[in-house]
Amino acid sequence: MCKYCSCCNMYAASIFVSSFRNIKNLKFKNMKKTFVLLFATLLSATASFAYASDSPSFVTFVESKTISISLKNFETNGMTVTLLDYSGNEILTKKPSKKLANYIFKLDELPNGNYFIKMEDDSRVVKQNVIIDNDLVYVDQVAKSTYKPKINFVGKKAKLNVLALNEDVTVTFYDVIGNVVFTETMTGQSSINKVYDFMHLPIGSYFLNVSVGKDRFGYVVTR
Secondary structure, three states: OEEEOOOOOHHHHHHHHHHHOOOOHHHHHHHHHHOEEEEEEEEOOOHHHHHOOEEEOOEEEEEOOEEEEEOOOOOOOOOEEEEEEOOOOEEEEEOOOOOOOEEEEEOOOOOOEEEEEEEEOOOEEEEEEEEEEOOEEEEOOEEEEEEOOEEEEEOOEEEEEEOOOOOOEEEEEEOOOOOEEEEEEEOOOOEEEEEEEOOOOOOOEEEEEEEEOOEEEEEEEEO
16 A cells, blocks of 8 residues: 555556456446445544644745745655645655755746646645746745544544534545545535445456545555
């Protein structure tokens, strides 16, 4: 069992298709019906969680389409900085050196408009809105944090913990050719703890996708 990047395409994993060719369609359909949610516990949140999705700005305008990104509040493991357009499309991704306290980002070639700077480490994703206006860069004073789901695989069960902070959370299991085996959406919850039992599924590999708000995180599950 291993984790794969949230930016990966679910269908890129079609290399596993050959392992499922001997499974009869009727059998698999019946197996899908037996996929059950073992149990679920929705945790009530304390009032302090209400503001946890807001983080201080980590971007500072320096000069002429140049910004400085503070790295001090991010974990060094798995740290990446990504420039996105306003629709969320990736423009550029960098992996700053662990020794740096700040990372300089030059935006010279970008036209005027709204963009996002996304910082990601092993525990969270933080997005900062920036606006380019000629040589100036305007930066929001507050950034939005999404905490990554915690997944523990124990035997034939997946234990999920999400600090949702009232964002919509969707959990979906796919087979290797993209068929949805199980899906559910939870709304209005601050914290979610659930255990999923996949012991009734045919032996093989599956994909677990967890969406928290607009951020998606993916995992490979081996039965």
